Amino acid sequence: MNNDLNIKHDWTIQEIKEIYNQPLLDLVYRAATVHRSFHNAGEVQVCTLLSIKTGGCTEDCSYCGQAARYNTGITVKSLLSKKEVVDIAKRAKEAGSSRFCMAAAWREVRNNRDFDIILEMVNDISELGLEVCCTLGMLSQSQANRLQKAGLYAYNHNIDTSQEHYKQIITTRTYDDRLNTLNHVHKAGIAVCSGGIIGLGETSEDRINMLHTLGTLFVHPESVPINALARVKGTPLAELPKVDVWEMVRMIATARIIMPASMVRLSAGRAEMSTEEQSWCFMAGANSIFTSESEELLVTPNPRLADDWKMLNLLGLKPMVKKINTDNP
Numbered sequence: 001m002n003n004d005l006n007i008k009h010d011w012t013i014q015e016i017k018e019i020y021n022q023p024l025l026d027l028v029y030r031a032a033t034v035h036r037s038f039h040n041a042g043e044v045q046v047c048t049l050l051s052i053k054t055g056g057c058t059e060d061c062s063y064c065g066q067a068a069r070y071n072t073g074i075t076v077k078s079l080l081s082k083k084e085v086v087d088i089a090k091r092a093k094e095a096g097s098s099r100f101c102m103a104a105a106w107r108e109v110r111n112n113r114d115f116d117i118i119l120e121m122v123n124d125i126s127e128l129g130l131e132v133c134c135t136l137g138m139l140s141q142s143q144a145n146r147l148q149k150a151g152l153y154a155y156n157h158n159i160d161t162s163q164e165h166y167k168q169i170i171t172t173r174t175y176d177d178r179l180n181t182l183n184h185v186h187k188a189g190i191a192v193c194s195g196g197i198i199g200l201g202e203t204s205e206d207r208i209n210m211l212h213t214l215g216t217l218f219v220h221p222e223s224v225p226i227n228a229l230a231r232v233k234g235t236p237l238a239e240l241p242k243v244d245v246w247e248m249v250r251m252i253a254t255a256r257i258i259m260p261a262s263m264v265r266l267s268a269g270r271a272e273m274s275t276e277e278q279s280w281c282f283m284a285g286a287n288s289i290f291t292s293e294s295e296e297l298l299v300t301p302n303p304r305l306a307d308d309w310k311m312l313n314l315l316g317l318k319p320m321v322k323k324i325n326t327d328n329p
């Protein structure tokens with residue numbers, strides 16, 4: 001493994017474009033080589049994502065089934081109790097997860113009783129020995145500091161797409177709002193988890209620009225989720241075409257090369273992928289997945305837990321016990 005950790009942070013768009021546009025097999029080979037240099041390629045980080053507050057969100061993210069303004073038929077649920085969440089975290093740990101991520105469909109965190117309860121959840125779950133992650137919307141610096149004190153390991157806040165395409169997808173908050181939250185997270189000493197979604201009607205240029213933003217952030221995100229659009233009925237993007245698996249492979253491989261020490265997470269979209277297709281994503285450098293006992297990733301489908309273990313066994317991949325953190329926080 002690479003102990004030199006000479007990680008590049010000054011990528012140009014042209015450099016990323018040249019990597020992204022390589023012939024696919026050359027790109028995968030290069031990404032697989034980088035992957036083996038920085039990580040144990042026989043390990044996959046198994047993460048559990050739980051929606052602790054579902055739906056009713058005021059934002060207008062046009063891919064999201066939880067936005068109140070779209071008629072998606074999901075059941076809105078208020079914040080789960082601490083006991084429910086901690087019990088699920090215990091089961092996730094027993095099932096092999098090393099990271100537990102709690103998601104709340106909020107525009108931003110407010111300093112109220114719900115936030116106090118989440119701080120208690122973070123504390124109790126981190127004491128179980130799990131890495132705890134939250135995704136709760138925008139955060140102020142003082143809120144990020146409180147989460148860090150409670151034991152939060154990572155905070156997820158995706159940039160979603162390129163700055164140029166962003167306005168077509170979300171109008172209720174700006175790209176800079178997102179980057180400010182990431183900055184607060186980093187300054188608080190919490191690992192940054194940030195990636196994006198493909199299949200939002202963006203061009204290859206947008207994908208390259210998004211990867212450029214991530215690869216030149218103040219620090220490479222500790223985790224980079226690469227999502228394929230999960231087309232939710234009732235949202236403005238429901239009729240867009242399914243993302244081609246080779247486009248996922250190309251994104252994952254490029255992310256792996258430009259952010260070599262990061263965990264690259266094959267996230268939404270796995271439910272529509274065969275084992276063979278997911279194998280290509282692992283070969284291209286993905287080394288993290290979400291599993292779920294409910295077979296849902298928030299409000300979209302995720303593979304059955306048993307099927308995931310069957311796939312990991314088939315590929316000889318073992319759950320990572322402790323992630324190698326080399327560039328963040």
Ligand code: SF4
Nearest residue numbers: 057059061064067105
């Ligand atoms: S992606 Fe998050 S912020 Fe956007 S509508 Fe969905 S829950 Fe709200």
